[in-house]
Amino acid sequence: MKLIPCPHCGNRAQAEFVYERTADSVVPLDAEPDAAVAALFARANPRGVEEEIWRHTYGCGSWMLIRRDRVSHAIEWVKPLGPEALP
Amino acid sequence: MSKYSALSLLRGAFNGQSHWQPAWRDPEPKTSYDVVIIGGGGHGLATAYYLAKVHGITNVAVIEKGYIGGGNVGRNTTIVRSNYRLEPLSRFYEFSLKLWEGLSDDLNYNVMFSPRGALTLGHSDADMIQLAQKGDAMAVQGIDAELLTRDQVMKIEPCLDFSRQARFPIEGAMIQWRGGTARHDAVAWGFARGADSYGVDIIQKCEVTGMVMGGNRVVGVETSRGRINAGTVAICAAGHSGHVAAMAGLKLPVESQTLQAMVTEGVKPMVQTVVMTQSLHCYISQSDKGGIVFGGDPDNWPSYAQRGQPVTMELAVQQGLALIPALSRLRMLRCWAGVTDMSFDGSPIIGTTPRDGLWINGGWCYGGFKATPGSGYLFAHSLAHQRPHAIVEPFSLDRFERGSPVDENGTGPFPNHR
Numbered sequence: 073m074k075l076i077p078c079p080h081c082g083n084r085a086q087a088e089f090v091y092e093r094t095a096d097s098v099v100p101l102d103a104e105p106d107a108a109v110a111a112l113f114a115r116a117n118p119r120g121v122e123e124e125i126w127r128h129t130y131g132c133g134s135w136m137l138i139r140r141d142r143v144s145h146a147i148e149w150v151k152p153l154g155p156e157a158l159p
Numbered sequence: 160m161s162k163y164s165a166l167s168l169l170r171g172a173f174n175g176q177s178h179w180q181p182a183w184r185d186p187e188p189k190t191s192y193d194v195v196i197i198g199g200g201g202h203g204l205a206t207a208y209y210l211a212k213v214h215g216i217t218n219v220a221v222i223e224k225g226y227i228g229g230g231n232v233g234r235n236t237t238i239v240r241s242n243y244r245l246e247p248l249s250r251f252y253e254f255s256l257k258l259w260e261g262l263s264d265d266l267n268y269n270v271m272f273s274p275r276g277a278l279t280l281g282h283s284d285a286d287m288i289q290l291a292q293k294g295d296a297m298a299v300q301g302i303d304a305e306l307l308t309r310d311q312v313m314k315i316e317p318c319l320d321f322s323r324q325a326r327f328p329i330e331g332a333m334i335q336w337r338g339g340t341a342r343h344d345a346v347a348w349g350f351a352r353g354a355d356s357y358g359v360d361i362i363q364k365c366e367v368t369g370m371v372m373g374g375n376r377v378v379g380v381e382t383s384r385g386r387i388n389a390g391t392v393a394i395c396a397a398g399h400s401g402h403v404a405a406m407a408g409l410k411l412p413v414e415s416q417t418l419q420a421m422v423t424e425g426v427k428p429m430v431q432t433v434v435m436t437q438s439l440h441c442y443i444s445q446s447d448k449g450g451i452v453f454g455g456d457p458d459n460w461p462s463y464a465q466r467g468q469p470v471t472m473e474l475a476v477q478q479g480l481a482l483i484p485a486l487s488r489l490r491m492l493r494c495w496a497g498v499t500d501m502s503f504d505g506s507p508i509i510g511t512t513p514r515d516g517l518w519i520n521g522g523w524c525y526g527g528f529k530a531t532p533g534s535g536y537l538f539a540h541s542l543a544h545q546r547p548h549a550i551v552e553p554f555s556l557d558r559f560e561r562g563s564p565v566d567e568n569g570t571g572p573f574p575n576h577r
């Protein structure tokens with residue numbers, strides 16, 4: 073099984089993680105309607121590298137940002153994501 | 160195109176069956192077409208077929224980067240049904256189902272449509288209430304739906320685990336008898352042969368790599384075999400909808416995910432209908448060759464890899480074995496995956512785009528095979544009249560910003576929660 077390096081727990085089986093959404097899809101609370109619609113619905117959906125929010129749901133429960141190739145599944149980096157990074 | 164018939168077979172018997180011709184030509188792309196369709200899957204080919212047959216628009220090219228039948232049209236579990244709760248969906252899929260019923264005759268190609276019944280199991284009171292509601296919603300649309308008791312289900316599918324210790328106890332079911340399966344490859348080949356016979360150019364091994372823009376208008380496509388000008392460009396790229404739309408600078412409410420399926424060795428008839436369930440995402444049917452075909456959830460994270468993760472497959476197998484314990488005795492022959500374009504409300508996207516001359520048919524998620532003839536027919540109608548057909552109007556791309564999603568499951572704008 074593929075391993076994901078959790079910033080807190082180290083390498084863990086991918087089945088412990090849940091993909092949440094892309095990094096650019098978090099809607100700021102004061103967003104204008106156009107910006108909110110774009111964040112909610114417009115996806116680059118690239119056949120290539122994208123930054124995504126994942127959660128170690130069945131592990132430590134922490135959130136993280138993963139930059140990952142959607143064809144090879146290779147992970148470029150993983151960064152912890154705390155409350156300060158969320159709007 | 161020579162017509163296939165029992166007589167032509169018989170005649171062929173006297174000349175060593177030497178009369179067989181390729182089912183479609185392999186033409187060089189022309190420099191310009193009235194309509195260029197991107198993607199030679201079921202939807203692209205059906206669109207071309209109905210454009211030519213019903214609307215007389217024959218200067219059409221279907222551009223396919225691989226080979227016909229190599230995409231999801233040849234990878235799905237072939238379930239055909241129209242058992243939806245929301246009216247726009249049931250109306251659309253019922254339109255398609257009616258076309259399935261006469262498709263082999265229309266195409267002069269046996270698509271092996273087999274209306275063996277689409278059975279949805281209920282595992283709890285809550286499930287049964289939802290199935291009754293869905294059945295009622297269908298019935299008022301004039302679509303066949305029948306609520307079955309546990310005993311009735313037992314008669315139809317005796318191999319299911321009806322014991323009280325079952326992991327997923329069976330309380331009853333809802334069945335749409337007119338639902339069933341079809342041979343997916345034959346659907347691609349039949350539409351390809353039909354479209355070709357009207358003069359449509361089916362161009363394989365030709366990848367669209369860019370859009371040619373004239374202001375806000377798409378006037379052609381760049382391909383691996385040169386530039387092709389077009390009056391209208393229609394995206395029918397399924398899992399690659401987003402990738403292709405990006406060539407016109409568009410971002411779609413779509414994420415591409417992997418969906419897997421598998422098949423066992425062939426055995427004597429043991430599953431009569433298409434077995435689905437209200438609580439699980441596991442669906443089982445038996446192919447005409449005898450193999451048990453089944454599938455489960457998508458991998459729930461974006462991927463263009465066309466190969467799935469083993470955990471998801473394990474989950475589908477666990478659910479399948481819990482429903483039909485006898486499956487544990489069978490060997491799995493093959494498993495495979497396809498890239499599906501998961502839309503943000505679970506419904507397809509059919510219609511215009513913010514670019515002039517560019518239309519889209521996508522967002523099929525894991526359920527677009529059953530839509531193939533209907534979507535082709537209605538998309539062709541829309542392209543021919545340059546206005547979305549009334550039945551596909553609710554599936555316009557701008558429904559999301561207008562706040563009118565068609566969300567059958569009511570799970571909100573997260574394709575990975577579906």
Ligand SMILES: Cc1cc2nc3c(=O)[nH]c(=O)nc-3n(C[C@H](O)[C@H](O)[C@H](O)COP(=O)(O)OP(=O)(O)OC[C@H]3O[C@@H](n4cnc5c(N)ncnc54)[C@H](O)[C@@H]3O)c2cc1C
Nearest residue numbers: 198200201202224230231232235236238367497527528529
């Ligand atoms: C495992 C699995 C099981 C499924 N089970 C069912 C089911 O039981 N019932 C059901 O109704 N649906 C099912 N589906 C969904 C269904 O198969 C799809 O929704 C449907 O086939 C998509 O439409 P299509 O046939 O046109 O797609 P495809 O056959 O994928 O056609 C799209 C084509 O576009 C081509 N293309 C992409 N990019 C380019 C480019 N740049 N240039 C040129 N060509 C390009 C691709 O090569 C491909 O051939 C399943 C899907 C999968 C993967």
